[in-house]
Amino acid sequence: METIKNAANYVSESVQQAGATTSKEANKEVAKDNNASLSSRATAAKDAAGDKMDESKHETHADVHKEAAKH
Template sequence: METIKNAANYVSESISGAGATASKEANKNVAKDSNAGIGTRLNAAGDALSDKVDESGHNAKADVHKEAAKH
């Protein structure tokens, strides 16, 4: 039963990590857009940094759950 729970958590964290990656990339593109206002660009850059932290956290948790599911 624990293996199934760990596998489900792995999938969930992997999906969350992928979502954070997509958001990070979108925010990076806005931050680089010279047609956007400076405030918008600064907010997007900050959001991209936050998304990177989320991405790393979700990927680390996914790895832990993946290893736990193997045992």
């Protein structure tokens, strides 16, 4: 039963990681957009950094659950 729980948690973390990656990439594009206001670009850059942290956190959690599901 614990293996199933770990597998489900792995999938959940992987989905959340993908969402953070998508958000990070979108924010990076806004930050680079010369047509966007300076405040929008700065906010997007800050948000992209936060998304990168979330992405890393979810990747780490996914890896832990993946390894736990193997045992």
